[in-house]
Amino acid sequence: MPSTTFYLSRQGVTDWASLLAYGERQEYAVATRTREILDRDKELSRYLIENTGQDLVAFLFQREDSLLGPAAVMALSITDVLEAERMLRSFVEAAPLEEGEQRNSRISFYYTPNKAYPVYKLPLTTLFSQLTGFSESPLHVYATFYNGRLLLAPDEDSLSRYIRQLDKGEVLDGALVYRAGTGSLSDSYHFMLMADFEQLLDQSGNHYRFIPDFFSRNSDFFRNFVIFVQFTCADGVIYPNIVLKYKTE
DSSP states (O other): OBTTEEEEEEEEOSOHHHHHHHHTTSHHHHTTOOHHHHHHHHHHHHHHHHHEEEEEEEEEEOOSSGGGOOEEEEEEEESOHHHHHHHHHHHHHHSOOOTTOOGGGSEEEEEOSSOEEEEEEOOSOSHHHHHHOOTTOOSOOEEEEETTEEEEESSHHHHHHHHHHHHTTOBGGGOHHHHHHHTTSOSSOSEEEEEEHHHHHTSOGGGGGGSOHHHHHTHHHHTTEEEEEEEEEETTEEEEEEEEEEOOO
16 A cells, blocks of 8 residues: 555455445435446456455545545456456446437547556446445546556546556565564454544545544543554354554654
8 A cells, every 4th residue: 555545444254245235325325325236236246256366455645736636446356357458448338328328438548658557537336335344435436457457546537646656666575564563463353444533634535434432522631642443253253353553753
């Protein structure tokens, strides 16, 4: 993840069908779903079940210009990148055109000094919101493949900034607070969350849903902390691990 990441959730996925069924029942998914969007959601769900692995990561990170708001990306492990990209291109090209849309506008490119990354504009879908919990995300989602993963984002800029930061080696693993917080966690887990309360509280209301009321009511205190939450399952028992790390100057 980029070094400016301030919210992160990572989970193992052993049952895609159950995860997708849970997501589609959420209020923010149902409220904006038309018959056409429902059809695209089902098609994209089948694509994810067939091509993705068992690792799903969703995160928010700061752009260089804070006035633009945070960037949002979801990264999914892929079993066969070449086949997954071929199928995604076919899915994008075969989807019905929206009013005023040009078919050749669905695929663009992000260029780095070493590579050109095709960026695919997906048909209207609620799956990004369902799988990330970012309920204010627009229905248009952009996708690209990077380092063996499928990246999804609500705008092309989030994808390009993600690739640019990682190509430069500006990664979260090097951040002092992150290393200190994860040092108390298990190497083996089924779900992990990291949230910088200060940066979440400083965002617009779009991301307050990540913060339980208790932390919001005591925001003056908790904004000084980064929280790490981890769940590990063994023999049918769930073991929680929670770390509150104080942010020193």
